[in-house]
Amino acid sequence: MPFNKIHVPTALPAAMCGMINEQLHESLVETCGVNPDDNFCLVTRYASDDIILHPTFLGERDPAGTIVIEVTLLAGRTDQQKEAFYKNIRHRLRKIGFEPRNSIVFLVENRAIDWSFSEAGSVKSVLGL
Template sequence: MPLVRISLRRGKSAQHIAAIRNGIYRAMTESFNVPQNDRFILVHQHDAEEFDYDPNYLDISRTDNLVIIQVACNNTRTVAQKQAFYQRTAELLSKDPGLRPEDVLINLLETGKENWSFGNGVAQYV
């Protein structure tokens, strides 16, 4: 169960935000072997003074349209799967809602399967 947190500057339309959520979920199902309906996505919108980033870190030119995507997931994916996920996410988000690939920052937080409870106080993966 990936748990996705999306952070971006406040002021985007509901359609823009939906396109980001849908693109990330699609990339996860296509390249991360995430099953259908395994969808848990939170969106955090920030005012300008709450959204601090370096516009040129690693010589990548970022704008205020930067979207920071953090995915908590099981530690079971290969490096190739992770790279495919990064690439596919940037590709899908550049198509809809039209983000520049430079403005898509992704961070994975990997954890053991025993660290998840989907409800009822049970660790379903153990």
């Protein structure tokens, strides 16, 4: 049950944000075994002077056009799945016309006890895990 946060420049069109999330979700399903119904995303926008990025750290990028993709998900994916995800999402970004070098992607792992979707409590207790 990942929760995606896509941090984007203010000027990036909403349609492109939607396409990025669609590709992100499909990539997670394909490479990390995510349930196709588990699609949760928050798009946050930032002004160009609200982000500080090194323009060449581990690759060239345009700081004014860079997006940050943050995925929080249950722990358990292998290093191979994660590497496949990173390659796959960048391929998909290129496919929709977004320059993949202008993306920073990272995963944050946690456990079922760390999620709650209702008054019933954690996902762990609700699902009896």
